[in-house]
Amino acid sequence: MPIRSILAVDDSRLARMMLREAVLKSRPECVFREAGTAEEALNATRQQIPDLFLIDLNMPGMNGIDLAMEISRIAPGVPMALLTANIQDKVKLRAESIGLIFLEKPISSDRLGALLAQLDV
Amino acid sequence: MGALSEFEQDMLRELLNVGIGRAAYSLSRMLDEEIVLSAPFLKVLSRQEATELIQNDSDEPVAAVRQSFDGPFQGSALLIYHENTSLELVRRMLKEEVPLATLTELEQESLMEVGNVILNACLGSIANMLGGELRCDLPEYLKGRCETLLQQPAGRVSPALDGCGGSECILLMYVDFSTGGDSLKGYLALLLDMVGMTRLRGEMSHLMERYAG
Numbered sequence: 001m002p003i004r005s006i007l008a009v010d011d012s013r014l015a016r017m018m019l020r021e022a023v024l025k026s027r028p029e030c031v032f033r034e035a036g037t038a039e040e041a042l043n044a045t046r047q048q049i050p051d052l053f054l055i056d057l058n059m060p061g062m063n064g065i066d067l068a069m070e071i072s073r074i075a076p077g078v079p080m081a082l083l084t085a086n087i088q089d090k091v092k093l094r095a096e097s098i099g100l101i102f103l104e105k106p107i108s109s110d111r112l113g114a115l116l117a118q119l120d121v
Numbered sequence: 122m123g124a125l126s127e128f129e130q131d132m133l134r135e136l137l138n139v140g141i142g143r144a145a146y147s148l149s150r151m152l153d154e155e156i157v158l159s160a161p162f163l164k165v166l167s168r169q170e171a172t173e174l175i176q177n178d179s180d181e182p183v184a185a186v187r188q189s190f191d192g193p194f195q196g197s198a199l200l201i202y203h204e205n206t207s208l209e210l211v212r213r214m215l216k217e218e219v220p221l222a223t224l225t226e227l228e229q230e231s232l233m234e235v236g237n238v239i240l241n242a243c244l245g246s247i248a249n250m251l252g253g254e255l256r257c258d259l260p261e262y263l264k265g266r267c268e269t270l271l272q273q274p275a276g277r278v279s280p281a282l283d284g285c286g287g288s289e290c291i292l293l294m295y296v297d298f299s300t301g302g303d304s305l306k307g308y309l310a311l312l313l314d315m316v317g318m319t320r321l322r323g324e325m326s327h328l329m330e331r332y333a334g
Contacts, residue, residue: 012135013128017332058138058159085142085246090155105139106250 002120003051005031009041009067010056010083018106019054019083026113038062042070049075052119056105057084057091068100079119083107125165125322132325134163136250137294137309140243147238148298152214157299158239160309164293171291172268175201175308183207184228185263185270186236190244192255194320196313198244199263199270200236200296206305207232213300229262236260239296243309251324271310289314 008019016034023032033050035041038061041053053071057064068080081101084091092102101115125133138160145158166174175183184207189197202210208224211231215224237260248255263270271291292311297304313321 012131012138014132014135014328014332021332058142085139086145086158087142088146088149088155090149105142 001051003027003030003116005033005048005050006052006054007033007035007041007044007050008054009035009038009059009064010054011036011059012056015056015083015105019112022107022109022112023054025109027116030116038067038070041067042074045071045074049078051078052116053078053080054103055080055082055100057082057086057095065095065098065100068095069098072098081115128329129322129325130163130165132328133292134160134294136247137163137243139250140246141239141296141309143246144239144242147242148235151234151238152300154300157297157304159297159299160294162295166291166293168271168289168291171293171310172271174293175267175271179203180266181205182265183267183270184232186233186240186260187263187270187273188236188240188244188260189258190255192248193251193253193324194313194317196311196317197273198240199310199312200232200239200307201267201270201310202232202305202307204264206307210235210298210305210307213305229264233260233262235298236262239309251328253324271312273312274314290318 006023008016010016010019020032020034023030033044035044038059055064055068064082068082071080079101081103082095083103083105085105087104095102103111141158141160145156149156182204183201184204185199185201187197187199207228211224211228212219214231215227240260241257244255244257290313294309296307296309298307
């Protein structure tokens with residue numbers, strides 16, 4: 001099933017705007033929702049589960065990995081990608097160990113398009 | 122010049138945080154262990170306010186690495202640690218117990234290395250995301266009273282651009298450097314004169330327009 005809706009979680013408005021541009025450039029028909037905090041993301045997920053989550057690692061309060069674990073209880077099996085400029089092996093391993101896709105920040109629309117194509121099954 | 126809007130501060134935080142993330146990666150490669158680097162807040166302050174915040178009623182000298190830059194805007198970036206924190210940072214980098222005299226000898230070299238990685242990553246991130254190029258000078262090591270360090274001109278000494286005196290402002294972030302669960306707090310300061318700040322805001326405005334669609 002193609003990815004038709006995405007929830008982007010990042011405390012930075014700039015980062016969310018850049019993500020929105022990258023998503024809509026590679027998939028204009030996609031429904032793009034955004035959350036600025038972990039709490040907003042959990043509420044948005046309870047209201048409607050998207051086809052893909054894009055989650056920033058470094059956020060005040062709950063970090064992206066902890067948020068992903070919370071989300072997986074509400075939306076098991078939905079793909080989640082962790083975005084960070086901190087591409088350390090241990091961070092990457094920790095993310096991948098709980099099933100997160102690891103994406104380097106800032107993400108290009110080409111890289112995001114490739115990810116969406118990969119997830120379209 | 123008016124204060125930075127909330128969105129401008131958000132943009133700067135994001136630009137610098139991407140740099141901090143890259144610096145964490147580079148430092149983890151250097152030290153062969155996981156490094157947690159975070160920069161939880163950003164404040165726009167006058168020199169006096171920044172000095173008071175960093176000094177925090179202490180007369181302890183600070184050690185800093187400073188890198189001047191120019192390009193679409195000019196200024197200088199400093200990574201600042203209190204003296205005791207700076208020595209602890211060196212001790213962790215060496216990963217072994219070494220006498221204080223040796224630590225002190227290596228302090229300058231080690232802090233320059235850490236500063237070089239963090240400052241270049243942050244300046245590189247700002248330049249890349251704004252779509253320009255910032256030309257950086259070699260880093261220099263400074264030690265002394267915070268007040269004295271922050272009183273230096275914002276960028277390369279250029280009478281045409283550096284005549285703004287008290288109008289200069291400092292973008293200040295905490296930098297929390299953690300290894301093995303313990304954290305060491307320092308500061309990342311971006312010193313900009315009036316011209317530099319105005320140009321940076323202009324560059325951010327272009328970026329905002331690009332993504333606001």
